[in-house]
Amino acid sequence: MATYQELLAQKAELEKQIENARKQEIADAIAQIRSLMAQYGLTLADLGSKVGGKSSSTKGSKVAPKYRNKETGETWTGRGRQPKWVEQALASGKTLEDLAI
Template sequence: MSTLQDLIAQKDALDRQIAEMQRTARADAISKVKALMAEYGLTAADLAHRAGDGVKKAAGTKVAAKYRDPASGQTWSGRGLKPKWLQTQLAAGRALIDFAI
């Protein structure tokens, strides 16, 4: 039967083996990447470039107004919550199409 010290020694030996295997695998991966970079003439800047870089996303952009309150001139794009002026008018029996621009 193994003693506690034997098991700790085995664990330490395994930890060292794992660390060495990780270093070896990492070094192999780096050399493969360098070989591919050399083969295709790539630079680190090429690797940093991702698909879609330089293309602005539409998130947060303004949308044209679709509805207008004739009394106040306030507008609503049709997205998000209905504004209070429109909710009030709809509750009074008016139709959404009445406010279309």
């Protein structure tokens, strides 16, 4: 029967083999992907990849306002918490349709 130290040495050797096999398989997969991309003329953009980790193109974009306060000209897109002027108008009996642009 193998000693504890021998088993630890075997474990370390197996872990090295596992890591080497993993690296080789990843390299083979990357080579295959590059080959297919070259064969079909694909780019990262074609794959829908976000190069550089940029956020989506719609994040932070402006939304057209849907509601307007006719007295002050203030607007609201209908997203997020209602502004006080909308809350006050609704409390006074108006509807969102009355405030619609």
